[in-house]
Amino acid sequence: MSRFALKMLGIAGVFGVFAACSATKGGDNSFGGSETTSSDGTSQGGHGAAGGDSGEGGIAIETGSGGGGSQPPCIDTPGVDDDGDGFADPEDCNDCDPNVNPAAMEVMTAEGADPVDEDCDGEIDNIAGTCDENLLVEDPDPMSAVRALDICRNAQGPRDWGLLGAAWVRANGTPLTAPTNQYGIQPNFGPNVSPRGGDRMLAISSGRARLPGQTGACTTESCNGHGLGTAPSGFPQSVTGCPVGSSINDDVGLQVHMRAPSNATGLRFNFRFYSFEYPEFVCMSYNDQFIALMNPAPAGAANGNISFDSMGNPVSVNVAFFDVCEGCPLGIADLLGTGFDTLDDAGATGWLATTAPVKGGQEVSLRFAIWDTGDQQYDSTALIDNFEWIATGGTVPVGTTPEPQ
Known part of the structure; x- marks a missing residue:
């Protein structure tokens, strides 16, 4: 039976959120496809880390371990890497603190703490701004897309942190040219x-x-794209009690390859998910999905995906965060002017935040991808923004939580 027939019969319209998923957690996902590197090779300013108000593009918000306060006494031997961070003095401006070296990111000093020059550039709290002003909607360069995510710094050498490459891909990592x-x-x-x-x-x-009025905008709830695709291993991910389709269509993604700062303990980004499938097609085999595959995958990731709710549900109309719709907690204001307000019933999440742990100096890849499941109808859109490294110490969890709207 077609989706149109299902909608007319009112078979869908399930509004509940379904608990638990059957996906195996902690799995790995290989990242296929090529990546492009920066054309200019310039080192641009980084963006903020989680934990509070970052100010104008701040890299971090509070002092982490080694990010402020007095340091324990140690013996600083000239020319020797005393703190084991890969740098010796004079290149390392504090060889008693492994969180301070030229490969570290600057951390905004917390109130009452002693200021520290984490990146050894001779300046304190020199937090760079963002880098996405004046970008055009239709810009096809993946490096521009990365800038739109507020990833601004390009790695300048084998020990430097920042962007290493980016590419447009299909959901399974195949290059999209x-x-x-x-x-x-x-x-x-x-x-x-x-x-x-x-x-x-x-x-x-x-x-x-x-958006409506922009060149190439869709004027219905369904506009075909790249057609039949190949899903990453473990996807489309099932939700307990709901059927799951076996095929994906119109998949598209951005793959980003980076090296973490030496003092980073995690990463963070914001996203939202909009879909014409809500509420008529909740808990059906057609449910579109958005994923953020991380490689290497941290413990607790679902088939490599780090964006899921507390029940392990993947981001789809079944996720626990669908709060934007007629009668929903956040109402319909955030649907207005998007195209999801005029063409058909639709819904969305509010802003969400995904976090995941990283090791200092680790190379990581993120693949953001979205697709239609089961057919090419009733499209979905994800907004992604505000990528940040976390360097405030402590343990960074993997998963997704709602943001203050």
Whole structure:
């Protein structure tokens, strides 16, 4: 039976959120496909870490271990790497603290703490700004998409932290070379949704990553894209009590390869998910999905995916965070002017935050991807923004939580 027939019969319309998923956690996901490197090779300013108000593109918010306060006494032997961070003095400006060296990121000093020059550049709390102003919606360069995520610093050597490469891909990592309007760099998403960091945010869609009135915008709830795709291992991910489709269509993604600062303990980014499938097609085999595959996958990831709710549900219309719709806690204001407000019933999440642990100096890849499940109808769009390294110490969990709206 077609989706249209199902909708007319009212078979769907299940509004509940379903607990638990059957996906195996802690799995790995290989990242296929090529990556492009920065064309200019310049080192641009980094962006903030989680934990509070970062100010204008701040790299971190509070002092982490080694990020402030007095340091324990140690013996600083000239020319010897006393703290074991890979750097010896005079290159290391504090060889008694492994969180201070030229490969570290600057951490904003907490109130009452002693200021520290974490990156040994001779300046304290020199936090760089963002880098996504004046980007065009239709810009096809994956490096521009990375800037829209507020990833601004390019790694300048084998020990330096920052961006190592980026590429447009299909969901399984296969390179995507043809221009497409399934991704776009947006200054807003309607009048009520603004970027969480900087001036722009990235939109990826199983339909069109365009707003009404923009060139290439979709004028129905379903616009075909790249057609049949190959899902990453373990996907589409099932939700307990719901059927799951076996095929994906119109998949598109951005893969980003980075090296973490030597004092980083985690990463963080914001996203939202919009879908025409809500509420008619909740808990059906057609449910589109958004994923953020991390490699190497941290413990607790679901098939490598780090964006899921507390019950392990993948990001789809079954996720626990669907709060934007008629009668939902956040109402319909964030649907206005997006195209999801006029064409059909639709819903969305509010802003969400995904975090995951990393090791200092670790190379990591993130693949953000979205697709239609089971058919090419009733498209979905994800907004992604405000990537940050976390260098405030402590243990960083893997998973997703709602943000203050």
